[in-house]
Amino acid sequence: MTGEKIDDFYAIIPAGGVGSRLWPISRKNRPKFLYDFLGSGSTLIQSTYLRLVALAGEGHVVVSTGEKHVDAVREQIPALADDAVFAEPVGRDSTAAIALATAILARRHGDDIVVGSFAADHVIRDQAAFAKSVREAVAAARAGYVCTIGIAASRPSTAFGYIRKGDSLASSVPDAPDAFTVREFVEKPDAATAQAYLITGDYHWNAGMFVMRARTLLDRLAQYKPQMAQQIAQIADAWDTPRRAETMASVWPAIEKIAFDYSIAEPLAAEGGVAMVPGGFGWDDIGDFNSLAALLPSHNAQNIKLLGDPDNLVQLDSAGDVIVTEAGRTIALLGVNDMVVVDTPDALLVAPRARSQEVKAMVAKLQEIGRDDIL
Amino acid sequence: MTGEKIDDFYAIIPAGGVGSRLWPISRKNRPKFLYDFLGSGSTLIQSTYLRLVALAGEGHVVVSTGEKHVDAVREQIPALADDAVFAEPVGRDSTAAIALATAILARRHGDDIVVGSFAADHVIRDQAAFAKSVREAVAAARAGYVCTIGIAASRPSTAFGYIRKGDSLASSVPDAPDAFTVREFVEKPDAATAQAYLITGDYHWNAGMFVMRARTLLDRLAQYKPQMAQQIAQIADAWDTPRRAETMASVWPAIEKIAFDYSIAEPLAAEGGVAMVPGGFGWDDIGDFNSLAALLPSHNAQNIKLLGDPDNLVQLDSAGDVIVTEAGRTIALLGVNDMVVVDTPDALLVAPRARSQEVKAMVAKLQEIGRDDIL
Structure with missing residues (x-):
């Protein structure tokens, strides 16, 4: 090609x-x-x-x-x-x-x-x-x-x-x-x-x-x-x-x-x-989780975008979320819409998709309070 | 007394x-x-x-x-x-x-x-x-x-x-x-x-x-x-x-x-x-996470109710949430309001507080799909 x-x-x-x-x-x-x-x-x-x-x-x-x-x-x-x-x-x-x-x-x-x-x-x-x-x-x-x-x-x-x-x-x-x-x-x-x-x-x-x-x-x-x-x-x-x-x-x-x-x-x-x-x-350029979402296939008819093992996600009445499961745990979503949930072994992020750009501010805050261990 | x-x-x-x-x-x-x-x-x-x-x-x-x-x-x-x-x-x-x-x-x-x-x-x-x-x-x-x-x-x-x-x-x-x-x-x-x-x-x-x-x-x-x-x-x-x-x-x-x-x-x-x-x-009788919230002290001025180590919670612009941190990981909330986030070593629950009663339905679903490992 x-x-x-x-x-x-x-x-x-x-x-x-x-x-x-x-x-x-x-x-x-x-x-x-x-x-x-x-x-x-x-x-x-x-x-x-x-x-x-x-x-x-x-x-x-x-x-x-x-x-x-x-x-x-x-x-x-x-x-x-x-x-x-x-x-x-x-x-x-x-x-x-x-x-x-x-x-x-x-x-x-x-x-x-x-x-x-x-x-x-x-x-x-x-x-x-x-x-x-x-x-x-x-x-x-x-x-x-x-x-x-x-x-x-x-x-x-x-x-x-x-x-x-x-x-x-x-x-x-x-x-x-x-x-x-x-x-x-x-x-x-x-x-x-x-x-x-x-x-x-x-x-x-x-x-x-x-x-x-x-x-x-x-x-x-x-x-x-x-x-x-x-x-x-x-x-x-x-x-x-x-x-x-x-x-x-x-x-x-x-x-x-x-x-x-x-x-x-x-x-x-x-x-x-x-x-x-x-x-x-x-x-x-996958600038944030919202743009990541556009690149991921839908997990189900509710348009949940999933990065990770589908067996780790159980949802009820949830739609439009961006879920990253990296910690191997089960993520149970009940009535959760248009949210970002990123599950890693030492840190969990929860935010509305609409605020994806502001994750940068969270990183700045973590830096400010000295949480270099998870940065 | x-x-x-x-x-x-x-x-x-x-x-x-x-x-x-x-x-x-x-x-x-x-x-x-x-x-x-x-x-x-x-x-x-x-x-x-x-x-x-x-x-x-x-x-x-x-x-x-x-x-x-x-x-x-x-x-x-x-x-x-x-x-x-x-x-x-x-x-x-x-x-x-x-x-x-x-x-x-x-x-x-x-x-x-x-x-x-x-x-x-x-x-x-x-x-x-x-x-x-x-x-x-x-x-x-x-x-x-x-x-x-x-x-x-x-x-x-x-x-x-x-x-x-x-x-x-x-x-x-x-x-x-x-x-x-x-x-x-x-x-x-x-x-x-x-x-x-x-x-x-x-x-x-x-x-x-x-x-x-x-x-x-x-x-x-x-x-x-x-x-x-x-x-x-x-x-x-x-x-x-x-x-x-x-x-x-x-x-x-x-x-x-x-x-x-x-x-x-x-x-x-x-x-x-x-x-x-x-x-x-x-x-x-602590029937659900909403009633648990009423019994917990507020974590901060935003009325986030926390059960667990306060060092595990970092929030930006979030209010009214019920957070349980049992896995020792950092929970980062960005713009998250009136939600329940329960973090345990093998399972994570995310739901709006208003749907606390329906957590029972999530348990029923987990049972239905054979997830006895986390029940």
């Missing part, structure tokens, strides 16, 4: 972000990318890897993650070579993660390669459609663009940033017939604005997927963030040498924390250097 | 009834009387024992319970002598339980003694007021009455049967100045009827407390239930002999299952033989 491998393409998987709105499933020591949120048998990062290795090929996929997650990542993806996991002692946001991985890959394989960055914790339903979008994005990248994949907005979501498309690139980049220039990136809108975006058809969700030649990225970084470019180059030069640890320890922590959208994508879009390929492949 | 012991008084504690509306706290193997529902440090049967031994004295309190609960009862009340726990191989309802205990005590101490039956799973707040009511009831019993203690109705409850009082017995029984005759016992009313009862002031809740001479009870049993009287006599004759097990095995299972209210109290009230002493001592 996904066709030939793309020889000059390397995929980078930045694996960061705890996913605190998915507490108590996601924890500091088990961020959401390490979890099988769909009960599919694969964790999010495993699915991400399989999706990308099918396009880039063995040895063409690397993961950037926090030092403390390196062992778990290697355990979950044994196919990753020793030199394909880049450990960050502290998180420095996506610009640094993508730039360092790109700089290392460029030193290994030449800066003509195309790199693509895809978060470790996204869900994509239609692999063939995804592959088609990536191939077009690679074509746009070869033509010199930083190319993002804009997700077809299926509802007026206020949870995502948006990408506003410009003119078609079909004539100038024949291998990317669906590509457009990007006019601008816009922040998460309010509900009315999101509704207006949906109506125009010009706006896609920004899923943070970026595809570009290594050289393009490193040049643009040098243009917009010269200091960071120099720091990244210093680390990349040392990476595959005995000086890696020492250089990383002295240089990395001082790097500016800034998202790729702000450092590169936005200023470059203003210059007309960003392209977008629309993606209609069924995407979600 | 409770004064002298009452020399001729013996207290019987029938300890039966699982309390299925309090699942998953109450289980078949841990009925509610074995549980510390108020977090007071005493289980319900321990509190009941202490309340009664203060009036009847050591050696004057006996417990009738199911065979499988005998060990737990002895463990919880080590002060009970070997011959003070009457084991029932199968439950035969309250008439048989009270009558057998009475018949055994009458053979040991003479049938002039006064016996009083008090359920093992009731909560009584004011021991002094309770003692005063029992003393008056004993006086009425000595005067030949079967005397019940009628609970002052504090709200139009539809969960209890009612006792309709008749004329004052103050002049005929000077030691029971607050006693009345009982005109009738009435079943659990609907809400409108309960409201009407409350307004008249003539109706008290029937808590199933009965005080009477042993002789009175045995005579009335012979009058209303002659076959049962004969069966009970046969067992009681054999009880303190080597023939107990054999006689119990052959006679007990055949005894009619009928509540004391129906077999004795109602027909005798119609004859004018029942008295009632009003009891205003703060009583509850």
Whole structure:
């Protein structure tokens, strides 16, 4: 379904972000990318890897993650070579993660390669459609663009940033017939604005997927963030040498924390250097339990969404709930509607689905009262 | 506060009834009387024992319970002598339980003694007021009455049967100045009827407390239930002999299952033989989690009622809930109002407080689907 491998393409998987709105499933020591949120048998990062290795090929996929997650990542993806996991002692946001991985890959394989960055914790339903979008994005990248994949907005979501498309690139980049220039990136809108975006058809969700030649990225970084470019180059030069640890320890922590959208994508879009390929492949970032619900099959006619062993759930007169059973206990619901119940061995969360976004506030509260044991 | 012991008084504690509306706290193997529902440090049967031994004295309190609960009862009340726990191989309802205990005590101490039956799973707040009511009831019993203690109705409850009082017995029984005759016992009313009862002031809740001479009870049993009287006599004759097990095995299972209210109290009230002493001592039978809530202190300003370690509960913007934390895990409530959350090691119950009565239906469903492991 996904066709030939793309020889000059390397995929980078930045694996960061705890996913605190998915507490108590996601924890500091088990961020959401390490979890099988769909009960599919694969964790999010495993699915991400399989999706990308099918396009880039063995040895063409690397993961950037926090030092403390390196062992778990290697355990979950044994196919990753020793030199394909880049450990960050502290998180420095996506610009640094993508730039360092790109700089290392460029030193290994030449800066003509195309790199693509895809978060470790996204869900994509239609692999063939995804592959088609990536191939077009690679074509746009070869033509010199930083190319993002804009997700077809299926509802007026206020949870995502948006990408506003410009003119078609079909004539100038024949291998990317669906590509457009990007006019601008816009922040998460309010509900009315999101509704207006949906109506125009010009706006896609920004899923943070970026595809570009290594050289393009490193040049643009040098243009917009010269200091960071120099720091990244210093680390990349040392990476595959005995000086890696020492250089990383002295240089990395001082790097500016800034998202790729702000450092590169936005200023470059203003210059007309960003392209977008629309993606209609069924995407979600599982931001909270409500969005998880949309991805889970219904447990019964009452539309209860269940993640876990169905034998652990007994319900009477309950509907529309999102239930996660991870502790092996029986969950008995009597007249419970549209609630989230997440049962883990050491913590239980109960909340209305409508307040799913606020789970983050619960995590903040637990932090505040010193409950690091369950964070 | 409770004064002298009452020399001729013996207290019987029938300890039966699982309390299925309090699942998953109450289980078949841990009925509610074995549980510390108020977090007071005493289980319900321990509190009941202490309340009664203060009036009847050591050696004057006996417990009738199911065979499988005998060990737990002895463990919880080590002060009970070997011959003070009457084991029932199968439950035969309250008439048989009270009558057998009475018949055994009458053979040991003479049938002039006064016996009083008090359920093992009731909560009584004011021991002094309770003692005063029992003393008056004993006086009425000595005067030949079967005397019940009628609970002052504090709200139009539809969960209890009612006792309709008749004329004052103050002049005929000077030691029971607050006693009345009982005109009738009435079943659990609907809400409108309960409201009407409350307004008249003539109706008290029937808590199933009965005080009477042993002789009175045995005579009335012979009058209303002659076959049962004969069966009970046969067992009681054999009880303190080597023939107990054999006689119990052959006679007990055949005894009619009928509540004391129906077999004795109602027909005798119609004859004018029942008295009632009003009891205003703060009583509850903890029928369900909603009534449990009324007995628990508030955890916080949001009126969350908590049974268990407060460190296990973290809430944000939640109010009016009833939380039982027995599993040692953290329960995180976000925007959860007026719900029941009962957390035990192998089962979790979530339900709105308004549906507390229906927890029984959940237990029935669990039975139906063969989940005896958690019943």
